[in-house]
Amino acid sequence: MRRSLKDLKPGQSGKIVGIKGKGAIKRRLMDMGVTGGTIVLVEGIAPLGDPIEVKIKNYKLTLRKSEAENIIVE
Amino acid sequence: MGNNINIALAGNPNSGKTTLFNALTGSRQYVGNWPGVTVEKKEGKTRYNDEEIVVVDLPGTYSLSPYSLEEVIARNYIVEESPNVVVNVVDATNIERNLYLSIQLIELGTPVVIALNMMDMVEKMGINIEVKKLSKMLGVPVVPIVASKKKGIEELLDVVVRLSKGEIEYNPCVVDYGKDLEEKISETIESLKLNPLAKKYNLRWLAIKVIEGDEKVLKTLNIDDEEESFEDDEISLLDDYESIIADKKYQFITEIVSKAVNKPKDEKLTTSDKIDKVLTNKWLGIPIFAGLMYIVFFMTFNIGNIFLDIIDAFFSETVSGWASNALEAVGAAEWLKSLIVDGIIGGVGGVLTFLPNIIILFIFISILEDSGYMARVAFIMDRAMRKIGLNGKAFIPMLMGFGCNVPAIMGTRTLDNEKERIAAILINPFMSCGARLPVYILFASVFFAGHEDTVVFSLYVLGILVAIIVGLIFKKTLFKGEGAPFVMELPPYRIPTLKGIFIHVWERVKGYLVKAGTIIFAASIILWFLLGYNFSGPADITESIGASIGKAIAPIFTPLGFGNWRAALSLVSGLLAKEVVISNMAIIYGLGETVAEAALEGDITGFASTLSNTFNQLTAYAFMVFVLLYTPCVATIGVIKRETNSWKWTLFSIAYQFVVAWVMSMLVFQVGSLLGLGL
Numbered sequence: 051m052r053r054s055l056k057d058l059k060p061g062q063s064g065k066i067v068g069i070k071g072k073g074a075i076k077r078r079l080m081d082m083g084v085t086g087g088t089i090v091l092v093e094g095i096a097p098l099g100d101p102i103e104v105k106i107k108n109y110k111l112t113l114r115k116s117e118a119e120n121i122i123v124e
Numbered sequence: 125m126g127n128n129i130n131i132a133l134a135g136n137p138n139s140g141k142t143t144l145f146n147a148l149t150g151s152r153q154y155v156g157n158w159p160g161v162t163v164e165k166k167e168g169k170t171r172y173n174d175e176e177i178v179v180v181d182l183p184g185t186y187s188l189s190p191y192s193l194e195e196v197i198a199r200n201y202i203v204e205e206s207p208n209v210v211v212n213v214v215d216a217t218n219i220e221r222n223l224y225l226s227i228q229l230i231e232l233g234t235p236v237v238i239a240l241n242m243m244d245m246v247e248k249m250g251i252n253i254e255v256k257k258l259s260k261m262l263g264v265p266v267v268p269i270v271a272s273k274k275k276g277i278e279e280l281l282d283v284v285v286r287l288s289k290g291e292i293e294y295n296p297c298v299v300d301y302g303k304d305l306e307e308k309i310s311e312t313i314e315s316l317k318l319n320p321l322a323k324k325y326n327l328r329w330l331a332i333k334v335i336e337g338d339e340k341v342l343k344t345l346n347i348d349d350e351e352e353s354f355e356d357d358e359i360s361l362l363d364d365y366e367s368i369i370a371d372k373k374y375q376f377i378t379e380i381v382s383k384a385v386n387k388p389k390d391e392k393l394t395t396s397d398k399i400d401k402v403l404t405n406k407w408l409g410i411p412i413f414a415g416l417m418y419i420v421f422f423m424t425f426n427i428g429n430i431f432l433d434i435i436d437a438f439f440s441e442t443v444s445g446w447a448s449n450a451l452e453a454v455g456a457a458e459w460l461k462s463l464i465v466d467g468i469i470g471g472v473g474g475v476l477t478f479l480p481n482i483i484i485l486f487i488f489i490s491i492l493e494d495s496g497y498m499a500r501v502a503f504i505m506d507r508a509m510r511k512i513g514l515n516g517k518a519f520i521p522m523l524m525g526f527g528c529n530v531p532a533i534m535g536t537r538t539l540d541n542e543k544e545r546i547a548a549i550l551i552n553p554f555m556s557c558g559a560r561l562p563v564y565i566l567f568a569s570v571f572f573a574g575h576e577d578t579v580v581f582s583l584y585v586l587g588i589l590v591a592i593i594v595g596l597i598f599k600k601t602l603f604k605g606e607g608a609p610f611v612m613e614l615p616p617y618r619i620p621t622l623k624g625i626f627i628h629v630w631e632r633v634k635g636y637l638v639k640a641g642t643i644i645f646a647a648s649i650i651l652w653f654l655l656g657y658n659f660s661g662p663a664d665i666t667e668s669i670g671a672s673i674g675k676a677i678a679p680i681f682t683p684l685g686f687g688n689w690r691a692a693l694s695l696v697s698g699l700l701a702k703e704v705v706i707s708n709m710a711i712i713y714g715l716g717e718t719v720a721e722a723a724l725e726g727d728i729t730g731f732a733s734t735l736s737n738t739f740n741q742l743t744a745y746a747f748m749v750f751v752l753l754y755t756p757c758v759a760t761i762g763v764i765k766r767e768t769n770s771w772k773w774t775l776f777s778i779a780y781q782f783v784v785a786w787v788m789s790m791l792v793f794q795v796g797s798l799l800g801l802g803l
Contacts (some may be wrong), residue, residue: 069367
């Protein structure tokens with residue numbers, strides 16, 4: 051099932067299928083290792099509800115839900 | 125000099141690049157800015173076997189994309205300045221993501237040596253990295269090091285020197301982008317061969333950049349951007365060239381890592397993970413953060429203030445006394461004595477008084493930064509800060525502003541987006557700094573006896589509200605457009621090293637000291653002159669040029685309720701440092717030092733009767749509001765100039781804050797008068 055990274059709950063993981071959008075934000079995500087085929091695990095959510103913390107390629111990354119929304123996982 | 129070996133240090137943030145730079149160059153470093161931008165540039169020197177090696181520390185980056193200033197700086201330096209060798213610091217504990225930059229560096233064509241850092245951590249984690257295999261597959265020398273323990277530094281330098289002399293074979297790997305793309309790359313290379321602008325660059329790299337549609341490269345080559353017509357919603361977007369190229373790079377890396385790195389099968393929760401679970405916990409995260417901030421504040425101001433009195437006494441008694449005696453002994457003129465003792469020692473000493481607070485604050489900031497907690501602060505506070513167009517990282521500088529705006533503005537260096545950084549700098553002075561507190565305390569005690577706390581607290585809140593409103597306005601006007609993406613690494617927690625903290629603190633304190641020695645030095649002399657002279661020579665303060673200025677500008681403050689020259693002149697002198705508003709008021713009102721001293725120590729009887737003649741509750745509050753919001757002191761102006769690297773922003777900051785203060789203060793007085801307050 052395809053959905054966005056934003057919809058994953060803490061503890062859930064998914065395999066990245068693609069990133070929507072283009073330009074700086076997409077490039078930045080790719081540079082940080084958010085590329086096709088990579089497994090991403092949602093570690094937690096900030097106390098105020100946003101951003102989220104994920105584990106990818108063996109390190110921790112934080113990104114806003116608005117950015118996570120563009121990352122499609124399955 | 126021509127035989128120097130030039131090396132550039134490149135690497136991800138948190139890879140230990142700075143630690144390696146410090147280990148290599150020790151105290152022989154020079155810190156400045158890259159031309160035209162506010163990004164810090166560090167340069168240093170080291171020697172190895174009679175070779176002088178110049179080391180340039182490139183900004184820490186994850187990639188060499190054209191979107192961020194740091195990345196453009198790093199790549200331009202390598203491409204345009206052609207260092208002999210690029211030393212790429214790779215965090216071995218996070219090798220997969222770190223190698224992404226390595227691949228890009230290798231693609232640039234300049235010889236690369238990989239310094240595989242944090243090998244001790246890797247061993248602890250039970251990971252085994254086959255360095256030789258890694259080196260063979262990447263086709264570049266790989267030297268294992270532990271920068272924090274200075275292990276492997278000699279070996280690294282040895283490889284660097286030999287590589288720069290061509291004594292080591294260098295056959296860098298080439299990423300295979302697949303048949304289609306490779307064909308396109310070959311075609312592009314052929315056409316680039318005809319482009320005279322492409323001559324000095326590595327053609328394969330250039331071709332890849334052209335295919336990616338890299339704006340900066342296309343511009344350099346004078347090529348129009350042809351493609352780029354994908355729709356936003358298409359998931360198949362992984363198929364655009366930029367994505368394919370990034371994907372292929374990562375696939376190449378995954379391949380290498382799977383062969384050269386052996387990880388233990390069961391991944392245990394590391395200590396860092398456990399700490400993180402608590403510190404960013406949904407319920408505990410904010411209380412812990414608030415508690416830590418409280419400790420930082422408590423220590424900064426309480427411990428700092430112990431030294432404050434000592435330093436103050438040192439300058440106002442010991443140094444001043446010594447200088448007076450010395451000047452008398454050599455028979456110096458009275459005016460010179462006054463200039464040196466009252467003007468220079470008074471002014472510069474007044475600023476140095478805050479040095480302990482600043483040092484303590486920076487020790488804590490460095491600990492928070494080096495331990496990895498600062499990234500969590502950004503994580504915790506991002507949502508709140510985003511409302512005013514800033515990101516979580518801007519929170520700490522705001523908080524620091526309550527102490528002193530000078531280090532706080534320097535603290536905005538952690539923000540990597542230029543727009544956000546300037547916005548954060550511009551609103552920072554609304555955070556009421558410690559120097560403004562004495563003014564509130566005095567006025568509140570005289571006019572609002574019994575309600576001092578409420579009055580002072582209301583001013584702090586007002587400052588925050590104004591900062592939020594101004595932040596919102598900036599977001600809608602000056603700094604419109606897409607904010608920087610908040611995609612940030614949360615580095616593992618590490619125990620900060622004493623040396624690292626010392627270097628951080630020293631770098632920052634040095635800037636503060638330089639300022640005390642230059643801008644404040646000059647400003648002190650000018651103010652001393654203005655308050656002690658008029659055009660016919662030495663004069664009483666009431667007859668001085670300063671008084672004339674006060675009289676000339678007093679009408680500006682009439683709509684605010686304090687349009688008298690004494691108040692006006694105090695405010696002008698407050699530009700030197702906000703805390704001198706009080707001492708100058710004492711001088712200006714002819715009350716003398718002792719009354720001012722007494723007032724600062726809580727005895728306000730001397731001040732009370734005098735102030736009551738010219739102020740009432742309403743005008744006193746309007747005056748405090750003005751002191752809270754108006755143009756920051758010279759030290760802050762100086763640091764704004766240095767950090768924005770722009771006179772335009774500096775002048776803007778001076779002017780707009782004056783306007784904001786005037787408007788707010790005017791509103792307080794006019795609305796208050798309408799309501800019949802303060803009569």
